[in-house]
Structure formats: C-alpha cells, structure tokens
Amino acid sequence: MNKFLEYLKTDTFRKNLLIAIASIAVFLLIIFFSLRFYTRHGEGVPVPKLKGLPVEQAIELLEEQGLRYQIDSVYQMDKPPGVVVEQDPDPNTNVKMNRTIYLTIITRNAPNVGFPDIFEMSYLEARAVLSNYGIKIGDTTYTSDIVRDRVLQVTYKGRRISKGDDIPKGSVISLLLGDGKGASEVDLPNVVGFTLPEAIFSLKGSSLEAGSVMYEGNVTDSTTARVIKQYPTVSDSLSKVPIGTHVDLILSNDPPPPSK
Structure with missing residues (x-):
C-alpha cells in the first residue's frame, strides 16, 4: 500500500494522468464535431403552414422544400373534402431535408356507421344519440300512438332502416313519431x-x-x-x-x- 502511495507522488504518474485526461478530451471533441457534421447541426428548412390548404397545394409546397409527406384522413361534415386540418410538425419548425411531414385531411367519402337503436326512444333522446353518430334528422311525421314523440319508424332515402343497418355518416333520415292520441x-x-x-x-x-x-x-x-x-x-x-x-x-x- 505504501509503494502505491509513493507511486502516486512520482512524476511518471502525473505524466500518465495528464496524457489520459488529454486523450479523453480529444476523443470527446472528435465525437462532438463528428456528430455536428453528421447531423448538420443548425441546418434545416422551416415547415410551411399547410393547415387550411387543399392537399394538392400542400404537397407542392412540401416537395419544393425537399420534404416528404404522409397523409391520414378524417371525416367532418362541416368542412370541405381535401383540405388539410392538421400537420405535424407545426408551421415554422426547423427540420432536416427529407423529413416526413404528417398531414391530416378531410376525406371525400363519408364512412358508414351502423344505425343505432333509437326505436321506442323519445324524440329528444333519439336526437342526442343520432348526433353522436353524425346522423341528421330531416322530416318528422306523426301517426296514431299512445306515447307522444316516440320513435316508431326510420327511413333513409325512402327506404325503411333498422338497427345495425349501415348508412353514410352525415346522412339525413326521416322519423315517424307517435302523436300521443292512440288509435283514432x-x-x-x-x-x-x-x-x-x-x-x-x-x-x-x-x-x-x-x-x-x-x-x-x-x-x-x-x-x-x-x-x-x-x-x-x-x-x-x-x-x-x-x-x-x-x-x-x-x-x-x-x-x-x-x-x-
């Protein structure tokens, strides 16, 4: 143990220690500058603002910037089809060339939904359920029934539909309701x-x-x-x-x- 402590006090140990520290520092600097060169730190292009643009125009802007794109779609009744509603990364974010930009657009075709079971519900209950399914109510007519505003029948484009039938989201249906007066x-x-x-x-x-x-x-x-x-x-x-x-x-x- 005494010999080891004496060795720590020698010039040889100090020289070897300085060489080791210098070697580690040089190694770390080489890695740092190599990574900066490899990743082109500080270089990039800003992501253009694409939200609200037609998808064709958005794609053209991305290609001009040397960026890639990937498209997903959603359906919204109150927006025109083919319009970009979301983008990732956000506008003006600096990204590398060939970075993939993710776009969400409004689809042109409404997806089908299974018609919910609203039969025997009141009109107000049925309206709330249909709203959750993205289905609109058009005409309402009444027929003899002991319960007022009870849903008795549903038609879509003149065709009577039942629970579970597929219809496009956003469809307008007609309801036949009870008048609360019973049979005449x-x-x-x-x-x-x-x-x-x-x-x-x-x-x-x-x-x-x-x-x-x-x-x-x-x-x-x-x-x-x-x-x-x-x-x-x-x-x-x-x-x-x-x-x-x-x-x-x-x-x-x-x-x-x-x-x-």
Whole structure:
C-alpha cells in the first residue's frame, strides 16, 4: 500500500494522468464535431403552414422544400373534402431535408356507421344519440300512438332502416313519431247481457263512454238489471267507432231479446 502511495507522488504518474485526461478530451471533441457534421447541426428548412390548404397545394409546397409527406384522413361534415386540418410538425419548425411531414385531411367519402337503436326512444333522446353518430334528422311525421314523440319508424332515402343497418355518416333520415292520441278508432264492444257497472267498465276499457241509460219493462231491481240493447250496435257493417263515442244503454230485468 505504501509503494502505491509513493507511486502516486512520482512524476511518471502525473505524466500518465495528464496524457489520459488529454486523450479523453480529444476523443470527446472528435465525437462532438463528428456528430455536428453528421447531423448538420443548425441546418434545416422551416415547415410551411399547410393547415387550411387543399392537399394538392400542400404537397407542392412540401416537395419544393425537399420534404416528404404522409397523409391520414378524417371525416367532418362541416368542412370541405381535401383540405388539410392538421400537420405535424407545426408551421415554422426547423427540420432536416427529407423529413416526413404528417398531414391530416378531410376525406371525400363519408364512412358508414351502423344505425343505432333509437326505436321506442323519445324524440329528444333519439336526437342526442343520432348526433353522436353524425346522423341528421330531416322530416318528422306523426301517426296514431299512445306515447307522444316516440320513435316508431326510420327511413333513409325512402327506404325503411333498422338497427345495425349501415348508412353514410352525415346522412339525413326521416322519423315517424307517435302523436300521443292512440288509435283514432277502437273496437266497439258488445255489452248486451252485462250489468250496468260491467257495461261501463267494458266501455271505459275501450276508451268509450256510457251515454243515456234507460230501463225497459218491469224493473224490480236495478242492480241486477242487464243490458238488453245498446246504440250503436255491433254489426257486420259497424265494428269500430271513434274514441270517446257515447254508447246508449237500455237495461231490463227481463232477458234480452234473441239476436237476429
């Protein structure tokens, strides 16, 4: 150990140490300047502003600068096709010759989307879902249905479409909605033979009303009297009546007349 410490104090050790330090410094300088030469540090061209230009014009500018390009596309309904909407690197960034510039343009063809399940939804719910899919609502028409604004049917270019059908993004569809009024006509029930409470219950169940209530013959107990006639009467020519129609009833304790 003492010999090693004595060696560290000699001129030979100092000389070898200085040579080693100088060699490392020269080696590092050679690497530094070689890298600067290889990468052409400080040299380059500014990236032109391409956003908003037609893709053909953008490509022409890049080629004039000696730059390469790679193109990706997206679809946006509110922008014209073929326009550059994004670029990487940003404008005025210094880059080397032959650097690849990445462009995003608006595609000319709308991609297809699977039609979402909006059936039985309300109009407001359907509109929100369709907006997320990039589908627009055109005409809306109404038909008889017990639920107001419920989506019953969808058509695209006159063709009825279902859940999962492919249509172009940005398409305009038409909706058939419920009017909340139900059917305009209902079946007329035959209440002959019913007691008054039974007849009224049956009529209300069909969205009809009991009209005039009259009794015929010797009525000894109105609670057991039964309908022997009704107006209008169910027949081959009359089986449906408008909602809310009043049906007149005639009751009696006598059995109803035989049907003709």
